[in-house]
Amino acid sequence: MGTRTGSHQLSSGLMVSGRPERRPKERPPRMASRPVIYTGGDVKTSGELGRMYGVDISAGENPPPQIPPRPPGAAARSGPKFPNSGPVSKLSSSSSFSGPVTPIQPTGLITSDQQDTPGSNRRSGQLDAAAVAPTPTSFKKANYASAVTSLGGQDKLGFRTSPVAMWVSLVVAVMSLMVVAFLIAAVKKAVILVVAVAALVPAVGILVWNFTYKNKGVLGFLRKYPDTELRNAVDGQYVKVTGVVTCGSLPLETSYQRVPRCVYVSSELLEYRGCGGEKANAKHRLFSWGCRDSEIYVADFYISDNKSGERAIVKTGYGAKVSPFVKQTVVVNAKEDKEGVSPNFQQWLSSRGLSSDNRLIHLKEGYIREGYTVSVLGVVRRHNNMFMIVPPTEPVSTGFRWRCCLFPTYIDGLILINNENDDIIPV
Structure with a gap:
């Protein structure tokens, strides 16, 4: 038995067989979020x-x-x-x-400060002078973590001579004195004594010259050392990089002047010893200045090479060997009658268990602040595009300098030299 299929008429008037198609009901569009009422800031x-x-x-x-x-x-x-x-x-x-x-x-x-009074003329971005001026209330000695290196008793310069050369020189000197004494006793003429003195004076003069001019000679040699372009340096090369420094994760602060954001700080208390005065340290001689207290700290920092623009981290923290050549300035000049001794300086001394009774004292401070231009001499370590400057494993020698009549001087550790111009470059 066959089934009957219905027919329907289209909108154009044409009759077709089959049932009309059912169209889905149109639903109103749903909104993803509800409307937000305007609050007007309330x-x-x-x-x-x-x-x-x-x-x-x-x-x-x-x-x-x-x-x-x-x-x-x-x-x-x-x-x-x-x-x-x-x-x-x-x-x-x-x-x-x-x-x-x-x-x-x-x-x-929502603001970060309290409302100003109606008569206030304070503008955004301006701070009070009292809030900017540092008013230190405590001069306690800084107690940094192991990430900061203390350079209190390190010797950065020295002459290094082999034991064989020392014994040979001593034997030659003794034999020379014996020959001179024999000739004077045998010949009995003053000419021999004059010749011996003429030969001895230049040797003694050269020795004295090397000991007195050692620091200045080494500093002049280091300043003339050519700069290295950090971009072309290979791993393990000894380089000198000059550029602007920025602080690492631990910025330092000077102990007396409270200069913030430094990568190197030093404070040195010097005392003058006259006739019969007390010694500031075991090596303090008469009629000279001796170091009574010293605080030298340095931490890891960054340096941007002036030649290539590359940035490197300088590893001077965690007990690294560092030889700083940083100029210090006198910030306190205390006389024996306590003239020039301020309450802040008295507090600084008392916090370290020191006194200034009837003593001629100088307090010197030196620092390298963020934005200063410095020179760093060390060994470069390179990994891909990252640069690191570390201290060398062996002391570096300056070699013989015949023009200046200077013996080889050995410098231990990474060398840090501040620029003679203390202009701060914004970083």
């Missing part, structure tokens, strides 16, 4: 923003509650502790670190 009608800062939204037209200011650090001591996971309190976590909470403005704008 925190009370801002929904989640108001609840985030503890504003009671159900209070109607009542003004938002004012949170009383607390002293700095009170929130950090008595506030709730926030674990790594779990629910967070309604108060913002920044309140436990930034001191007193600032009330929310009627416009809903």
Whole structure:
């Protein structure tokens, strides 16, 4: 038995067999998010923003509650502790670190400082002079971690002579004296004594010249040492890089002047010893200045090569051997009658267990601040495009310098030289 198939008419009037197709009902488009009501900056009608800062939204037209200011650090001591996971309190976590909470403005704008008085002319970005000027209240001795190197008792320069050469020189000197004494006794003429003295004076003069001019001669040699382009340096090469320095993860600060963001700081207390005076140290001689207290610190820092523009990290921390050549300036000149002794200097001395009673004292400080131009001599370590300058394993020799009549001087560790011009370059 056959089935009957119906027919229907199209919109054009044509009759076709079969049932008409069912069209899906058109549904209204769904919105991905609900419409947001314009609040006009009112925190009370801002929904989640108001609840985030503890504003009671159900209070109607009542003004938002004012949170009383607390002293700095009170929130950090008595506030709730926030674990790594779990629910967070309604108060913002920044309140436990930034001191007193600032009330929310009627416009809903959150500021980082309290409102100024109506008659205030303070502008954005300007700070009070009292807030900028450093007012140190404590001069305690810095106690840095192992990442900072202390250079208190390191000898950076020295002459190195082999034991064989020392014994040979001693034997030759003794034999020369014996020959001169024999000739004087046998010939009995003053001419021999004059010749011996004429030969001895230049030798003694050269020795004295080397000991007195040693530091200046080495510094002049290092300044004339040619700079190396860091980009073309190979791994293990001894280089000299000159450029602007920037602080690493641990910036330093001078102990007395409180100069911030330094990569190298030094403080040296010198005392003059007259006739019958006390010694500042075991090697203090009469009528000379002796070091009574010394604090020298250096940490890892970065340097940007002036020639190639490459940036390298200088490894001077964690007990590295460093030979600094940094100029110091006198910041305190205390006389025996205590003239020129300020309360800050008295506090600096007392914090280190020192005194200035009837003593002629100088306090010198030197530092390399961020933005200074310095020169670094060391061994480069290269990995891909990363550069690192480390101290050499063996002391470096300057060699004989015949023009200056200077013996070879050995410098131990990485060499750090500050520029004669102390202009700061913004970094």
